[in-house]
Amino acid sequence: xxxxxxxxxxxxxxxxxxxxxxxxxxxxxxxxxxxxxxxxxxxxxxxxxxxxxxxxxxxxxxxxxxxxxxxxxxxxxxxxxxxxxxxxxxxxxxxxxxxxxxxxxxxxxxxxxxxxxxxxxxxxxxxxxxxxxxxxxxxxxxxxxxxxxxxxxxxxxxxxxxxxxxxxxxxxxxxxxxxxxxxxxxxxxxxxxxxxxxxxxxxxxxxxxxxxxxxxxxxxxxxxxxxxxxxxxxxxxxxxxxxxxxxxxxxxxxxxxxxxxxxxxxxxxxxxxxxxxxxxxxxxxxxxxxxxxxxxxxxxxxxxxxxxxxxxxxxxxxxxxxxxxxxxxxxxxxxxxxxxxxxxxxxxxxxxxxxxxxxxxxxxxxxxxxxxxxxxxxxxxxxxxxxxxxxxxxxxxxxxxxxxxxxxxxxxxxxxxxxxxxxxxxxxxxxxxxxxxxxxxxxxxxxxxxxxxxxxxxxxxxxxxxxxxxxxxxxxxxxxxxxxxxxxxxxxxxxxxxxxxxxxxxxxxxxxxxxxxxxxxxxxxxxxxxxxxxxxxxxxxxxxxxxxxxxxxxxxxxxxxxxxxxxxxxxxxxxxxxxxxxxxxxxxxxxxxxxxxxxxxxxxxxxxxxxxxxxxxxxxxxxxxxxxxxxxxxxxxxxxxxxxxxxxxxxxxxxxxxxxxxxxxxxxxxxxxxxxxxxxxxxxxxxxxxxxxxx
Amino acid sequence: xxxxxxxxxxxxxxxxxxxxxxxxxxxxxxxxxxxxxxxxxxxxxxxxxxxxxxxxxxxxxxxxxxxxxxxxxxxxxxxxxxxxxxxxxxxxxxxxxxxxxxxxxxxxxxxxxxxxxxxxxxxxxxxxxxxxxxxxxxxxxxxxxxxxxxxxxxxxxxxxxxxxxxxxxxxxxxxxxxxxxxxxxxxxxxxxxxxxxxxxxxxxxxxxxxxxxxxxxxxxxxxxxxxxxxxxxxxxxxxxxxxxxxxxxxxxxxxxx
Numbered sequence: 001x002x003x004x005x006x007x008x009x010x011x012x013x014x015x016x017x018x019x020x021x022x023x024x025x026x027x028x029x030x031x032x033x034x035x036x037x038x039x040x041x042x043x044x045x046x047x048x049x050x051x052x053x054x055x056x057x058x059x060x061x062x063x064x065x066x067x068x069x070x071x072x073x074x075x076x077x078x079x080x081x082x083x084x085x086x087x088x089x090x091x092x093x094x095x096x097x098x099x100x101x102x103x104x105x106x107x108x109x110x111x112x113x114x115x116x117x118x119x120x121x122x123x124x125x126x127x128x129x130x131x132x133x134x135x136x137x138x139x140x141x142x143x144x145x146x147x148x149x150x151x152x153x154x155x156x157x158x159x160x161x162x163x164x165x166x167x168x169x170x171x172x173x174x175x176x177x178x179x180x181x182x183x184x185x186x187x188x189x190x191x192x193x194x195x196x197x198x199x200x201x202x203x204x205x206x207x208x209x210x211x212x213x214x215x216x217x218x219x220x221x222x223x224x225x226x227x228x229x230x231x232x233x234x235x236x237x238x239x240x241x242x243x244x245x246x247x248x249x250x251x252x253x254x255x256x257x258x259x260x261x262x263x264x265x266x267x268x269x270x271x272x273x274x275x276x277x278x279x280x281x282x283x284x285x286x287x288x289x290x291x292x293x294x295x296x297x298x299x300x301x302x303x304x305x306x307x308x309x310x311x312x313x314x315x316x317x318x319x320x321x322x323x324x325x326x327x328x329x330x331x332x333x334x335x336x337x338x339x340x341x342x343x344x345x346x347x348x349x350x351x352x353x354x355x356x357x358x359x360x361x362x363x364x365x366x367x368x369x370x371x372x373x374x375x376x377x378x379x380x381x382x383x384x385x386x387x388x389x390x391x392x393x394x395x396x397x398x399x400x401x402x403x404x405x406x407x408x409x410x411x412x413x414x415x416x417x418x419x420x421x422x423x424x425x426x427x428x429x430x431x432x433x434x435x436x437x438x439x440x441x442x443x444x445x446x447x448x449x450x451x452x453x454x455x456x457x458x459x460x461x462x463x464x465x466x467x468x469x470x471x472x473x474x475x476x477x478x479x480x481x482x483x484x485x486x487x488x489x490x491x492x493x494x495x496x497x498x499x500x501x502x503x504x505x506x507x508x509x510x511x512x513x514x515x516x517x518x519x520x521x522x523x524x525x526x527x528x529x530x531x532x533x534x535x536x537x538x539x540x541x542x543x544x545x546x547x548x549x550x551x552x553x554x555x556x557x558x559x560x561x562x563x564x565x566x567x568x569x570x571x572x573x574x575x576x577x578x579x580x581x582x583x584x585x586x587x588x589x590x591x592x593x594x595x596x597x598x599x600x601x602x603x604x605x606x607x608x609x610x611x612x613x614x615x616x617x618x619x620x621x622x623x624x625x626x627x628x629x630x631x632x633x634x635x636x637x638x639x640x641x642x643x644x645x646x647x648x649x650x651x652x653x654x655x656x657x658x659x660x661x662x663x664x665x666x667x668x669x670x671x672x673x674x675x676x677x678x679x680x681x682x683x684x685x686x687x688x689x690x691x692x693x694x695x
Numbered sequence: 696x697x698x699x700x701x702x703x704x705x706x707x708x709x710x711x712x713x714x715x716x717x718x719x720x721x722x723x724x725x726x727x728x729x730x731x732x733x734x735x736x737x738x739x740x741x742x743x744x745x746x747x748x749x750x751x752x753x754x755x756x757x758x759x760x761x762x763x764x765x766x767x768x769x770x771x772x773x774x775x776x777x778x779x780x781x782x783x784x785x786x787x788x789x790x791x792x793x794x795x796x797x798x799x800x801x802x803x804x805x806x807x808x809x810x811x812x813x814x815x816x817x818x819x820x821x822x823x824x825x826x827x828x829x830x831x832x833x834x835x836x837x838x839x840x841x842x843x844x845x846x847x848x849x850x851x852x853x854x855x856x857x858x859x860x861x862x863x864x865x866x867x868x869x870x871x872x873x874x875x876x877x878x879x880x881x882x883x884x885x886x887x888x889x890x891x892x893x894x895x896x897x898x899x900x901x902x903x904x905x906x907x908x909x910x911x912x913x914x915x916x917x918x919x920x921x922x923x924x925x926x927x928x929x930x931x932x933x934x935x936x937x938x939x940x941x942x943x944x945x946x947x948x949x950x951x952x
Contacts, residue, residue: 132909244775309782317775318766343782347789355797355887363877364887366797372880377800381793 010059017054021046032095039197042099044268049073052261056149064150065257068120072258075115080108097200098269102288103361105269109262109295116258122151122251138246141650151254153246156648158253159232160546162224163539165253167620169221169260171613176214178610180207180587185603187591199268200287207587209271209289216276216293217263220300222393222531223342224256227307229538230335230396232546234311236641237329239320239659239674241651244313248306256303262296265289275585277386280356280367280378291360294353301350304392308339308346320640320674322659329639329663330419334399337423341388341395341430349385352378376443383434390523391430394494394530395423398465400538401487405469406664407637408484409476413664415468422468425461433458439507440514448507455505462498466491482556483635486537489564494529496568497522500575515585518578521571528567536560536616543620544634548647549627555619559612566608573602638663638673702837706830712750713826719743720822724815727945733804736941743937751829751930756923757781773920780924784931787895791935794891795942798884804947807881810868814944817860818936824853825933828903832926835910835919843922844910850929851903858896861889888939892932899925899932 025046030036037043053073056066083104088094093101100108117123125135141147147157148164183192183203192203201209235243243249266272270287283290315336319328355366356378365371367378406413413419435443435451469491480488500522503509513519536559544550577595578584589595633642640657641648657674665671723739726732748754757777765771831846866886869875874882902925909915915922 130905130909132912132914245779248779305786309779309786312782313775313779316778317771343786344789347786348793351790351793358876358887359883362886364883365877365879366801366883366887371877371883372801373883374800377797380800381796384793 006059010055010057013058014051014055017057018047018051020054021048021050024050029099032099037200039199041097041200041268041270044199045098045265048264048268049076049261060146060149065120066149068116068254068257069261071119072112072116072261075119076108076112078108078115079111080104082111083107096288098288102291105288106291106295106357106361109265109292113255113258113262113295113299116261117251117255120151120254120257122247122254125247138242138651151250153242153250154650155231155235155243155246155249156546156652158249159228159230161253162228162231162256165256165260166221166225166228167617169217169224171617172264173214173217173221174610174613176210176217178606180210180214181603181606183207183587184589185600187589187593187596187599189588192587199271201271204587205271205273208273208585209267211585212272212275212293213263213267216297217260218527219276219389219393220256220260220263220297222527223300223304225531225535226338226393226396227252227304229400229535229542230311230338231307233538233542233641234332234335235314235318236545236648236652237332237639238315238318238323239640239653239657240314240318241653243310244317245310249310252303252306252310255306256300259296259299259303262292262299266292266296277382278353278356279382280359280375283356284359284367291357294357297353298350301346304342305346308342311335311339312343320657320659321677324659326417326420327659327662328420330402330413330416330423331396331399333420334395334402334423337427338392338395340424341427342392345385345388345431347385348381349389352381352385355381376438376441379438379441379443380435383437384431387434387437388427388430390526390530391426393527395426397490397530397534398494399423400534400541401469401490402465403639404483404487404537404541405472406666407635407639408481408487409473409478410666411472411476412662412666412668413468414471414474415464416662416664418464419468422461422464425464426458429454429458429461436505436510439510452505452507456502459498459502466495466498481540481635482551482553482560483537483541485557485560486533486540489560490529490533490537492529493525493533493564493567496571497525497527497529500525513578515583516578517574517582517584520584521574521578524567524574525571528571539620541635543623544630545641545646545648547624547627548629548631548645549623549625550630550634551623551627552619555615559616559619562615563609563612566605566612570602570605570609573598573605638666640674643674643676702833702839705833705836708750709826709829709833712746712829713822715746716743716822717819719746720815720818723941723945724811727941728811731948733946736945740937740941744934747825747930747934747937751825752927752934754781769918769920776920776924780927784927787931788935790891791938794884794888795938798888798942801880801884802947806943806945806947806949807869807874807885808872808949809874809885809944810865810872811944813860813865813868814940817857817865818940820853820860821857821933821936824850824857825930827853828926828929832922835915835922838916840910844907847903847907847910851900851907854896854900854903854929858893858900861893861896865889885943888943892935892939895932895935899929902928 022043025043026036026038028046029040029042049069050073053066053069056069060066062070080100081104084094084100087101087104096102096104098105128135139153141152141154141157148161152158152161180192183190189203192207194202194204196203196206198206199209231243231249235241266289268289269292270289272278272283272286272290272293274283274286274290278290278293315328315332355364358364359366359368359373363371365373367373367375369375402413402419433451433455435447436455439448439451478484500518504513504519504522540551540556577598580595581593582589582595589599631646635642640653643657644653655676657676659674661672661674663673665673719739719742723736726735726739759774827846827850831843831850834842834846866889869882869885874885876882876886906915906922906925909921
């Protein structure tokens with residue numbers, strides 16, 4: 001299907017699909033319950049599913065992602081009705097508050113995810129292999145934008161798919177934040193009042209759901225953003241043709257799409273009021289939305305695990321000739337450190353959520369004290385992933401800083417070995433600190449002090465990085481195009497996050513600060529400094545590599561100078577009222593506390609950040625087509641991907657290179673990092689290209 | 696140690712490892728029944744685990760093909776696939792470890808009331824299936840397709856017996872004893888651990904079926920990594936049970952009532 005205005009027909013169908021879905025849902029609910037409830041969950045659930053699917057149908061036709069989404073909707077329905085039928089036969093309650101009963105929704109969600117995977121076609125090669133049919137090693141993509149909407153095995157395409165999905169989720173999560181920030185601008189309830197009803201929830205419940213979803217959607221978007229940058233850049237830095245397992249790479253991306261749909265479904269299915277941490281016993285009795293949240297995180301976790309497995313295998317097996325461990329780019333080192341955490345620890349958040357799911361479904365009392373369970377056990381399992389997870393978020397960002405800094409100061413990176421090892425150091429120490437989230441949880445008291453010291457120990461490898469950055473900049477010829485601005489912003493903001501950390505790690509002060517806005521300010525500083533700023537830096541920096549055009553410099557700088565001060569105001573304001581006793585995760589606060597002015601300032605700052613990101617989006621999508629052409633080595637970098645023309649050709653380097661020097665020897669006369677192997681061995685390529693693989 | 700050996704040596708080695716594992720399992724069982732000595736059990740299960748990881752899952756193969764230069768060759772890709780599978784198993788073992796932590800946290804040094812004879816029996820069945828898997832793989836590496844098919848079939852049947860033993864005999868037995876999923880921590884932990892393990896057994900059986908059918912179609916003469924992958928995965932399922940059997944049946948005092 002080809003049409004001239006795919007985006008407009010997509011948006012048109014989005015509206016039509018939403019209306020039709022709403023109508024169908026309303027009809028079904030009336031049939032089942034006999035009550036006409038305009039703000040109920042079922043109409044909105046159908047509206048959401050139909051609208052998203054119809055949008056991609058208009059944009060792209062019935063193939064790729066659209067087919068996946070249609071299959072997911074149908075699969076969810078089939079799974080739900082199967083369980084509903086079984087329940088009817090067994091004489092159990094057939095329909096619940098949200099049309100299906102909880103087990104039916106959970107099973108439907110699982111079937112939906114599997115259906116999506118088959119519908120989008122990302123497992124078709126594996127299915128053929130299982131039947132003993134060989135498939136070609138590479139699949140050629142169509143050269144247009146359409147390749148981004150269906151399964152591709154090119155790591156560059158997958159990297160961009162990840163990045164765009166991450167940007168979409170960032171805007172959804174940011175939108176949620178703006179909604180509840182608006183409510184918080186003044187004490188008392190203004191629009192999220194108890195008389196407000198939507199999705200079977202009243203105003204404060206909507207606040208809780210949005211607050212919880214802001215957390216988890218941002219986390220998933222960060223994971224996808226991290227994967228996006230790593231996917232795009234790591235094979236290029238290594239000189240590899242592709243990732244080690246291209247099909248699994250595609251699978252890891254595509255499994256994140258139904259996961260995102262499940263997370264959005266949780267909002268309309270009654271939401272959940274647990275925060276993204278989902279602690280039982282609260283999560284054991286939250287509405288059915290919490291199950292969709294668990295399933296969504298569980299599914300997204302597979303994306304993270306398989307993606308990091310792929311990165312590790314690629315780095316170990318597919319480096320260019322001569323690229324020994326101590327000649328690898330720092331970004332690759334940080335990708336390795338990140339992947340070690342994501343590969344192993346992610347299983348534990350999946351397990352902890354799975355145990356709560358089973359507790360709700362089968363009455364297995366893992367975390368139910370009345371059945372001999374232990375709620376604190378959940379927190380141990382959960383934080384065993386969720387603390388190292390913050391290093392998954394920030395390590396690639398810190399890698400981007402170390403990678404870009406020498407380019408823009410024209411000096412060698414200071415202390416390469418120490419910086420490389422500090423990433424691994426952070427990753428390993430990160431496994432030993434999880435219980436600092438639980439100082440106030442009632443866990444065994446003798447655990448507090450060891451975890452306090454291990455947490456403070458993280459400052460050592462992180463400090464190594466800071467010293468390296470400062471020493472790299474010292475006496476350099478600093479130029480400040482947009483990527484460099486974001487690198488510098490990242491260093492400053494991450495420093496603020498780092499300095500506000502030890503008060504939380506120290507038991508005596510943490511008992512006062514726990515669950516206050518101080519914590520909120522602290523982790524927004526670390527995540528913005530460790531992920532968001534470097535992410536933007538990476539986007540501005542590698543955008544010309546992906547598109548052959550550069551983003552507008554003026555609007556890029558405008559984005560930076562609007563976002564950075566607003567953001568610092570936001571987090572410092574949060575820390576201020578946090579110190580004075582403002583609790584986090586609550587919809588309202590006492591006017592007598594005197595926080596109204598600060599909260600208003602925070603809300604304004606939040607909106608300014610939103611506007612700056614909107615400017616970024618316009619710049620990003622406009623520059624793809626209309627940006628200034630930049631096909632050469634725009635930043636004058638030594639890195640191999642900049643030594644070939646942009647945009648990057650489909651199979652990366654036509655002529656392989658070998659590494660002959662150190663990656664960051666900027667400004668040292670006569671130094672060389674790579675040299676292309678002068679007589680390309682094309683016979684080799686022709687030999688492996690038609691060859692097939694049986695795995 | 697020389698790793699690439701002739702067929703006869705490899706087959707004998709498999710038998711020897713089976714004998715070791717069987718003897719160690721029996722020692723484990725009688726130690727637990729007679730002395731309640733947890734440190735001995737841990738030592739024994741670690742020895743069993745090392746035997747399986749080294750001789751059945753041949754972890755040493757990870758370093759075998761490092762001399763292969765041509766990155767397009769099947770040997771090099773097999774090395775990459777092997778690494779990928781092991782990374783996956785490392786990741787997967789964190790789930791099982793997490794369940795083990797859950798068990799230790801909730802049950803401590805007590806164990807659920809389960810049928811000991813049944814537990815020993817299904818443990819033996821799974822151990823035997825690992826032995827036949829190893830035998831089948833060795834035969835395939837030496838070009839004996841018929842022997843391979845026969846052994847893989849035996850492995851599959853034993854695996855199925857284990858699965859049915861757990862799901863259709865052990866579970867109802869436990870429920871009759873009052874250990875149901877919702878009855879308390881014993882039931883919750885028992886059904887979760889055996890259930891997660893059984894799920895992996897099911898996936899392992901699917902992989903076995905795939906390599907069986909494809910071998911019958913005549914594949915895997917040269918490109919026989921899938922056989923090895925299915926074998927390593929199957930032994931991993933056995934490896935998990937090496938930890939879970941003592942955790943559920945042997946360690947700790949039996950609480951009645």
